[in-house]
Amino acid sequence: MSLPATLFDRASAEVIALHRFFVQWYNRATADAADFSLFERAMGPGMHMIPPSGAALDRDQVIGHVRANRGAFDNDFAIEIADIRLSWQAGNAIVVTYVEKQRRAGEATARRASALFTENPSAPNGVEWRHLHETWMQAAND
Structure with a gap:
């Protein structure tokens, strides 16, 4: 598999791939097929996240949180x-x-995120997450 040519294309592909992973990992029916190692390899050393709550999470906390919530939804995520x-x-x-x-169990939310990536040829999409900051948005009623 060849990676997209530009850094922006690789970062965009990574954003999409990571969220596809989340859908697979968090839905009970598909969680067994999800490859958790791809998620871990995409999280760069020193990675940190600020979720909408305002907490400050380091790489181990992010990985632990995702791991602990495997199959948390019954095909409603x-x-x-x-x-x-x-x-x-x-x-x-x-x-x-x-x-x-x-969309979680019928509830819709929206968040705007900014993410810092650095190139890493051994990461699944050629980039790794270094920083992620999310903030709530008013959810669209679509």
């Missing part, structure tokens, strides 16, 4: 990613923003 944009790029680093819409 979905994610849509939209509006991926380049925010900043220099050398082998890039910041992208995107909108993540979730």
Whole structure:
């Protein structure tokens, strides 16, 4: 498999792939088929996340949280990613923003995220997550 040519394309592919993984991992019916190692390999050393709650999570906490919630939903969890944009790029680093819409057990939420990636040829999509910051948005009623 060849990776997309530009850093933005690789980061965009990673955002989409990671959220597909989440849907598979969190839905009980498909969790067994999810490859958790791909998720771990995409999380770079020193990675940290600020979820909408404002907490500060390090890489181990993020991985632990995702691992602990395997199969948490009964096929009632979905994610849509939209509006991926380049925010900043220099050398082998890039910041992208995107909108993540979730549906969990019939409840819709939306968040805007900014993510810092650095190139890593051994990561699943050629980039690894270094920082992720999410904030709540008013959910669309679609």
